[in-house]
Amino acid sequence: MASARKLGAQNSKTRDALIKATTQVMIDEGYAAVTTRRVAAEAGVNPALVYYYFATMDELFLEVFRRGAEANLERQRQSLSAERPLHALWEVSTGPFGAKLLMEFMALANHRKDIRVEIARYIERFREIQQAAFTFLLRAQGVNVDDMPPVLLSIMLGSFASILVNEQTLGIELGHAELTAFVERLIAGLEPPTPNSERT
Template identity: 50%
Template sequence: MPTTRGDGGSSNPSAGTSAVTAPRKAKSADSATRRRLIEATARLMRDEGYAAATSRRVAAEAGVKQALVYYYFPTMDDLFVEVLRAGADTALERMRAALTDDDPLNALWEINSDARVTSLNTEFMALANHRKAIRAELKAYAERVRDIETAAVTVALRANGVDLDEYPPVAISMLIAQTARSLCNENAVGVTSGHDQLRAFAERQLSRLAIPPEPQRRTR
């Protein structure tokens, strides 16, 4: 005959399972809400500029109550930092992949030609002029990106026997990134004069510095 617990607890083994899974579900819901707020902020910044990303607009875009913004992020700076970190993680993964790409130089050109990423970075640059927390985070991210881009360019130039003193990898990586981003920024405001010619010129130069294809083995 089953005994009854003195504390009034149930002898049903499933009761313990429910107690364990409930916090897990709550944690999962918390993560989903945080992600929605971060994604909503990024969309507003890309589409309308960082000034549009107020707690009220972010909440409306994410489909939650405004109070939840400050529940998950004590200040808007905290939210902006998380948006920057989320974008940085994705961008750094793409940058690292460029190190093993068949054509690292072209890979970097394509990455920096992504208008969505460039527009968000531009907003963070503007925001960093007014927020110290953003400035420090952006500086750390930019330095990591430059290190990875320089490494990718170094791999490509060495493989092609290019003189690294004549063509410093960090200088080449900066020319690639800054030129591509400049084209994106100008295009965003409708300035396209000379873009086709500059892209064609850049692509010709990159092809000259690219890793040469492996020689095909002769079959006997």
């Protein structure tokens, strides 16, 4: 494992396909379904190529996580510069990578230390950025930060998105309508539509 073997180019098309395929398998069937052969089949390439591009399966997992994390941070960045940042952010959080993949990685992290560290760093980074943005946002709305600290808003929204997405996978709906309504009321109060903003 992890020998001095040379690896293929970072910008290879096949490498991209493997990362994409792994992501898909994780979302569809969970991390335990990710095997050399399964991923190669999904990507439509030869199984041996996995080891041409990645030293170990763990490296593949890490790369999938990094890609997803960066993509998510980028989506977050765009949300924060949108007309109504909180609304845009909520859309992103309830999307596919926002919660479903993250739960898979958290479960995976339970017995892979390298991955655990990477995930922890990402979540903290994600939350710090939101905290900074929310600080301005709430101040602009005249919200008292003792009633609603920015970091609290961040962790609450993240936790709500997570439970909604993951329970939806199980086919659970009980309480979801109420929670969604609550979130919409909350962010509408913190971020009323401006006169010249388009309707939703």
